[in-house]
Amino acid sequence: MPRQKKAETAIAMLREDHRGVKALFKRFEAEDSKSAKRQIAADALMQLKLHATIEEELFYPALRQRMEDPDGLLDEADEEHHVAKILIAELEQMKGDEDHWEAKFKVLAESVRHHIKEEEGEMFPNAKETDIDFGVLGQQMLDRKSSLMENGIPADAESRMIASAGLRGESPSRKAQQSINVPMKAA
Numbered sequence: 488m489p490r491q492k493k494a495e496t497a498i499a500m501l502r503e504d505h506r507g508v509k510a511l512f513k514r515f516e517a518e519d520s521k522s523a524k525r526q527i528a529a530d531a532l533m534q535l536k537l538h539a540t541i542e543e544e545l546f547y548p549a550l551r552q553r554m555e556d557p558d559g560l561l562d563e564a565d566e567e568h569h570v571a572k573i574l575i576a577e578l579e580q581m582k583g584d585e586d587h588w589e590a591k592f593k594v595l596a597e598s599v600r601h602h603i604k605e606e607e608g609e610m611f612p613n614a615k616e617t618d619i620d621f622g623v624l625g626q627q628m629l630d631r632k633s634s635l636m637e638n639g640i641p642a643d644a645e646s647r648m649i650a651s652a653g654l655r656g657e658s659p660s661r662k663a664q665q666s667i668n669v670p671m672k673a674a
Contacts, residue, residue, distance in 0.1 A: 496621035497546055497628055498611050504538045505603045512596040525583040528592050532575050535599065536640050539568050541628045549624055550610070553617040560610050567602040569645065571595060576649035 511531040518524050547561055554561075574595040581588050614621075642650075 497549075497619075497625035498614065498621055500625050500628055501538070501542070501546065501611075502607065504534065505607065508534050508538070508599065509603065512600070515592065515596070521583065524589070524592075528578065528583070531592075531596075532578060535571065535575060535595075537632055537635055539572065540635055540640055540643075541631050543568060545624065545628050545631060549619055550614055550617070553619050554614055556613070558609075560605070560613070564602065564606065564610065567598065567605075571598055571602070572643055572645035573649065574598070576643075576646040577654055579646070580649060580654055 508531055511527055511534065515524055515527045515531070518527060543565075547564065550556070551561055556562075574591060578588070578591055578595065581591075
């Protein structure tokens with residue numbers, strides 16, 4: 488199997504994924520059509536699932552073996568993935584016409600943008616200080632990504648949890664607004 492060119496290292500591949508998903512978030516925010524938003528969201532969810540899987544199976548484990556991490560960047564990244572995967576699983580259970588669908592997708596976008604900023608600003612520079620061969624790792628990641636695209640992404644714990652528990656239903660604040668007596672200023 489041929490080695491990747493320097494521009495296609497593991498870190499470059501992840502940065503390219505980041506650019507792609509941020510572009511989808513921007514398109515979603517600029518779009519007015521509900522059906523177009525649903526398609527953009529579906530594309531973004533698929534890209535995020537692919538990206539998270541290769542990071543969790545290959546990139547993060549390699550860093551855990553070879554990178555000093557006194558600030559717990561990898562643990563934080565794992566938790567950010569967990570939160571994102573819960574939102575992804577919920578969005579995948581929705582049709583796109585629910586009251587909170589768009590808000591949920593926007594929260595996912597904000598969370599992912601934060602995650603990207605930390606990864607690119609802190610984790611990647613630290614990773615570059617290691618002896619990891621990012622060209623070889625990048626090829627492994629590319630091979631795994633191709634396999635996932637061909638064979639499907641296995642269900643993760645978060646998607647199984649949401650599939651089992653279902654969605655939360657009506658927003659607690661929407662439900663409470665029906666019965667609350669709002670105090671008003673005196674005229």
